[in-house]
Amino acid sequence: MPLAEEHFFNLAAKSKSEGETMKFDEFLASEVNALKEKKLNWKLRELQGPSLPRSKVDGKEVLMLCSNNYLGLSNHPALKEAAIRAVQTHGAGSGSVRAIAGTQDLHFKLERTIARFKHTQAALYFQTGFAANQGSIPCLSGEGDLLVSDELNHGSIIDGVRLSKAERAIYKHCDMQDLERVLREAKAKNYRHIFVITDGVFSMDGDIAPLDQIEKIAHDYGAVVYVDDAHGDGVLGEHGRGIVSHFRLEGKIEIEMGTFSKAFGVVGGYVAGSQALYDYLQNKARSFLLSGSAPPATVAACTAALELLEKDDSLVKKLWENTRYYKSQLVSMGFDIGSSQTPITPIMLGESKLAQDFAEELFKEGVFALPIVYPMVAQGKARIRTMVTAAHTREDLDFALAAIERVGKRLGVGKK
Secondary structure, eight states: OOOOHHHHSOOOOOOSOTTOOOOHHHHHHHHHHHHHHTTOSOOOOOBOSOOOSEEEETTEEEEEOSOSOTTSGGGOHHHHHHHHHHHHHHOSOOSSBTTTTOOOHHHHHHHHHHHHHHTSSEEEEESSHHHHHHHHHHHHOOTTOEEEEETTOOHHHHHHHHHSSSEEEEEOTTOHHHHHHHHHHHHTTOOSOEEEEEESBOTTTOOBOOHHHHHHHHHHTTOEEEEEOTTTTTTSSGGGOOHHHHTTOTTTOSEEEEESSSTTSSOOEEEEEOHHHHHHHHHHOHHHHTSBOOOHHHHHHHHHHHHHHHHOOHHHHHHHHHHHHHHHHHHHTTOOOTTOOSSEEEEEEESHHHHHHHHHHHHHTTEEOEEEOTTTSOTTOEEEEEEOOTTOOHHHHHHHHHHHHHHHHHHTOSOO
């Protein structure tokens, strides 16, 4: 999620006289206290067991309404069985990085499966989605290049862009006229390469990037398209193949990045595209080269998730059935769900304190959903970010909706 670091990290008041050295731990404590005073600190709740529609959190059974586990695969028998078998046949870990002695046959099988699933020539698996962006963006771009990024792109994209020696430009969120303006101005500067980078689905608002328009505009100006499909995988497209499938752009998008930590229910990232892209990243991406390889259980479970979706898209259909019902009920209750087009469904509340109070009241009602407040979103755009999954039953959704309606009435939100 994008953060305004200049606000986030400079909140501590100066409590000591100028020139006096503050002990490091005291400095850290003062920063954290400043966050707490402004209610901007993360409170980590403890998930005590698997991620299920009804989960035990901080000792309380709650309805899980904030997980990225869109298809409910994190506890699926096929994934667990694949993980157990992999431990039995390949051990707990490889004991090395991929580039030395840590590439097992399971890693190659997963990469072939990703490429087949995404309809690309090849795919490189990374330890996390964050590592995929942080490793790929700076090694694909450099001096003489330009990176053009949507203003609401994920923090892992932002960090990847910052690590690059390329020049940077930002276009207004999903604003195609502004994107074309940036590219038109860039054309006269004779860059070596221009990259247009966008999230496929934006994680705070749940809206979908107009990738069909982005592809046309970018290629009209000779730019390369890089799409982060973290929240599109398993959600959009045929059998959950993602945003490129959704817009029928197979073979037209140069770089597809995604993650296994959301709809696929495991962990890891990937970059899919041409064989040349695979070969280049395998030799150049430092987050791939210098990190220990993912353990066999993880890799096998990722493969099992893709194989399951290749054979059966019923979970994707169930996800959308639940999403349509949930959203329609929220709107009928008078709640503002913003510009969401996906299972990511914000309940727009405006003020940060109201969002925090709303989340606390929901937890008391047995519903676990997180407040998203400034600086994670702009001032006045605080919301409860709710996530529907295929694993939710109609009874689960009705339970959540009833709780949301009760809390809304207590706090003066929703239908009057």
